[in-house]
Amino acid sequence: MNQTTATAPDGSGAQLELVDVVKKYPGQSRPAVDGLSLTVPAGQTVMFVGPSGCGKTTSLKMINRLIEPTSGQILIDGEDITGQDATQLRRSIGYVIQGGGLLPHMSVAENIGLVPGLLGWDKARTKGRVEELLEMVGLDPAVYRDRFPRELSGGQQQRVGVARGLAADPPVILMDEPFGAVDPITRQRLQDELMSIQEELQKTIVCVTHDIDEAIKLGDQILILREGAEIAQYGAPEEILAAPADDFVADFIGSGSKLKQLSLLRVGDLPLSQPQTCRVGESVDEVVRRVEAAGERSVVILDAQNRPKEYLFLRSLKRHQTVPVFSHELQTVVDQRSTLSDALDAMLVSSHGGAMVTGGSRGDYLGVISYDTVTEHIRTLQTQTGQIRAVPSAGWEAS
Template structure:
């Protein structure tokens, strides 16, 4: 397995930098309680995957998560990360090598963004230049300009920005494992979608092992390589890939938890990356306005995608809005979607756009193209026809 010194090199190369987690007969029995909160939980979480823990309130999903980094001590059983028993090192030492992200980011209000992110690297003895470089790299990774945000305080950030900083702090020491407890539960739906997309983009690049607790089955379907559905006492109702859980629920509990609309939910498994994107006219900030308008009109476009110097989309103005001699960065924020976003997310974004489409981005928010209603409906129709053919074949 990958050793700690090799993890950074592996992640930079796009390989798996996460570590396997194995839980064997894990029990948590609280004093005075007749029934264990977690009872004989056994589970293997593959390296480099996102595994979502879902289930009703009180089922033990958060307790199970916290036992991995010993925020809660197991009563019995064994938990191993990369083959090593978590009890073979002190809780403090363990937690310095396991990232932890909770709802709202949980930032220290008296510390700047940089100071919040730098906590664990400094505890590990990194020098000042290493820490500063790491903070800049991580802010860029989570979509925050290091120049603008490293010196700000949490009170100066929106809820979504605070959560981004929380994710950056969880990644600060390049840990193989990231634990996330309802990380996006305290933000509005649009911000929640964007944070989910950013997590998928980050994971595509870093390939950590991420264990995430959520109460939202739709979020679990979107983010999870695998989903663990728990019943009371952290009893495993089903542990499988999203497609299998939607197609063949293991029992009535799973079927009820997933909901009657599981056939519709299966549409959320379809990703933007599966749909052919449009390539409308683009322009770089600083380009000649007259030349951009000429190119757009020749292409039959009434608007252009404006990109910054790093090929990130920053605006989608109509031609009539382009003024002056050169293209400037628009002042209004552009809502993008990641290529791993679901088609449901794409439709939601398109409905709020005056262009009847959505701008699609990849790693580090790099521009990929535009998705429109025609492409989505065509893909959904093809999925339905394929499903009907498969049913007829059976």
């Protein structure tokens, strides 16, 4: 029961190593996983991608031994886990699956407190941990603690699933298509949240996905597999996009690989412009004077909490006496952790050629990212990738 704390006293990730791991099912001529060897550095996120049936999920499930490897070694922090008691082992590895896999007869708190309970934590400690985790995944404990899974939306269930995987503070977390069951907008939001959680916790995460864009966005490393879990390429997203190892990888990442690099970059990485702003309730005449003096034609409207409410042309604003309150949901706002490709989507619905950027948990206004800045950046990228391609493929291609 002390495995968790023994291997990772600070709660952060442990190194994970697969050595020549084989899974052969009786009656099948080809092994499902044929000698997979791989090292995942502590605190990194590795995305397993590949066509269906390539053995990526089998490989994942061998790490917590839901599937027993036929041969080979799996080491966590240098310790072989293939000989350990499987049930004990699983309590020290987080496991998050598609849809959350929540137990429908248990409340949210019971679901999250499951592993701490199995590990024999006392009630008060478990309760405190549950509250902490619910806060972390953005669900108000007072509201959600006693709800049952069927009373939650798909996205909320998935958040609870992530919280459950983190419950006992395991150094290694396995995720099997974690966001496959939710709609695209929720998925993007959950990905962003996972990234900020991971930034803080620095766990070792192994995540299976069929979505190459998700892999590029979330992964520190991407492992592309072909049938029999044979490694087609293992490397950082930038490397794989810039220099696909062969046609299989190139096909798999798709033709828009230049554009895919937009998924690598965060809005916060680019310079933001600072157009004129005004507050709800200010006199319109004054605002117009100030904006025109600055030589601009539109203005960002902020509320009292410094959150962006609208991005308006002056001629639309002139219809009002004072700056009005806008309460509609804005589509042209992105978080600074969003990818450039998310930002481009937001810009497409904007008439100003730019999207407003927010940061922090309360959504403070930071500035505007303009279409010109992004296209300029793509141009520089294209010259750079030419150079990367010239460098002999380095690093993560595993044995």
